[in-house]
Amino acid sequence: MHIPNGFLDIKTSVTTAVASGGTLAYAFRKLNDLTDDQIPKMGMVGAFIFASQMINIPIGPGTSGHLIGGVLAYLLLGHFEAMITMTAVVFVQALFFQDGGLVVLGANVLNMAIVPVMVAYLIEKLVKNRKRISVAFMAWSSVVLSALLVSIELAVSGTVTISQVLLPMIGWHVLIGIAEGVITMFAYIFIDEQLNQREFSHE
Amino acid sequence: MDKSYGIWLSFTLMVVCSFLNDLRILTFIMASFVLAILIKRLKIKRIMARTAIMYLLSGGLIVIMTILRNGWLYGLLLSMRLLDSLIIGFTLLEAYTEYQILEALRKLRMPNVLLDVMAFIVRYFGVISRESRKMWIARQSRAFENSHWMSSENMKEIGHMVAILFLKSYNRSLRIERSMVSRRGDL
Numbered sequence: 546m547h548i549p550n551g552f553l554d555i556k557t558s559v560t561t562a563v564a565s566g567g568t569l570a571y572a573f574r575k576l577n578d579l580t581d582d583q584i585p586k587m588g589m590v591g592a593f594i595f596a597s598q599m600i601n602i603p604i605g606p607g608t609s610g611h612l613i614g615g616v617l618a619y620l621l622l623g624h625f626e627a628m629i630t631m632t633a634v635v636f637v638q639a640l641f642f643q644d645g646g647l648v649v650l651g652a653n654v655l656n657m658a659i660v661p662v663m664v665a666y667l668i669e670k671l672v673k674n675r676k677r678i679s680v681a682f683m684a685w686s687s688v689v690l691s692a693l694l695v696s697i698e699l700a701v702s703g704t705v706t707i708s709q710v711l712l713p714m715i716g717w718h719v720l721i722g723i724a725e726g727v728i729t730m731f732a733y734i735f736i737d738e739q740l741n742q743r744e745f746s747h748e
Numbered sequence: 749m750d751k752s753y754g755i756w757l758s759f760t761l762m763v764v765c766s767f768l769n770d771l772r773i774l775t776f777i778m779a780s781f782v783l784a785i786l787i788k789r790l791k792i793k794r795i796m797a798r799t800a801i802m803y804l805l806s807g808g809l810i811v812i813m814t815i816l817r818n819g820w821l822y823g824l825l826l827s828m829r830l831l832d833s834l835i836i837g838f839t840l841l842e843a844y845t846e847y848q849i850l851e852a853l854r855k856l857r858m859p860n861v862l863l864d865v866m867a868f869i870v871r872y873f874g875v876i877s878r879e880s881r882k883m884w885i886a887r888q889s890r891a892f893e894n895s896h897w898m899s900s901e902n903m904k905e906i907g908h909m910v911a912i913l914f915l916k917s918y919n920r921s922l923r924i925e926r927s928m929v930s931r932r933g934d935l
Binding site (some may be wrong): 547549550551552554555558569576578579582584585586587588589590592593595596597599612617621629630632633634636640641643644645646647648649682700704705706709710721724727728729730731732733734735736739740 | 759762765766767798802805806807810813814816817826829830832833834837838841843846849859861862863864865866868869870871873875876877879880881900903904906908910911912913914915917918921922923924925928
């Protein structure tokens with residue numbers, strides 16, 4: 546899912562950077578009154594999502610994927626906080642692990658930090674609940690939509706053709722999305738139960 | 749001289765390399781960085797090994813697709829762009845600490861909230877990933893097999909593991925918050 550440096554052309558890099566930058570600027574403005582206790586919480590959720598991405602999920606014989614975690618971050622923190630936390634995760638991966646390019650950071654932030662959170666937010670607004678099936682659907686659709694965006698960005702840049710990239714990318718991520726959906730659902734239910742016992746809510 | 753200049757120069761070179769279409773200039777930049785690594789006596793083997801691994805993991809498949817579509821010359825151009833920016837990135841990591849790099853970003857007026865969250869991630873990622881590895885080993889030693897792919901039992905097990913990992917991280921964040929409050933006296 547991480548696009549490396551040099552794989553997008555200038556127009557796609559700039560367009561995605563403007564889209565991500567604009568959305569993040571709005572999020573930062575909305576979170577102006579962030580309390581001090583929220584920063585450690587966001588940092589810890591970020592570190593947790595980063596660590597969770599290292600847990601491999603077996604998808605098929607000899608193949609595996611890993612959690613992306615955007616929807617889980619949304620469910621645990623709220624939409625603006627989740628966007629910023631996921632942006633920090635993607636930024637750290639690009640800066641300190643060279644996983645995903647710094648120059649195409651705008652595209653990677655859009656694909657992995659903004660779109661998954663927005664998808665989850667819109668689905669929650671539509672269905673008005675956080676039941677098992679809706680949580681799983683949020684996570685599944687966020688993965689598939691992000692994969693679709695990656696395919697479009699690569700194709701628009703002329704790196705590959707849409708026919709070359711779309712089928713493998715979507716086919717693969719439909720499966721990864723199922724795993725992401727089921728794991729997010731089980732993880733969220735368990736966390737919610739535990740935190741409710743401690744009278745915690747992200748709101 | 750302010751150490752941030754080296755970091756900013758590396759970022760600028762990364763941007764330039766990502767859009768260059770001239771193989772000779774890309775080769776020159778790569779050779780200059782290799783020379784700089786040797787002069788500065790940085791760990792060249794480690795930088796090259798990391799570059800090779802990340803090249804294969806992040807770009808290998810797309811480069812093959814590109815060669816099939818646009819020919820080997822364009823594939824080579826994409827490879828050189830990626831290799832250049834990986835070498836620059838890993839050299840940067842050998843020459844500066846994570847906190848120096850974050851400080852250089854702070855001077856570029858990046859939002860403090862984002863940089864603070866990034867600093868937390870850098871600080872605690874190692875701790876949490878060690879915790880995650882320990883949990884994985886503990887599960888394997890209790891005969892949990894990660895081989896029944898996409899089975900609901902397997903997914904439930906991994907979901908619970910992720911949840912416990914979060915709760916441990918959350919407890920840690922509460923402890924950090926309390927220690928911050930106790931040092932400053934208010935929130």
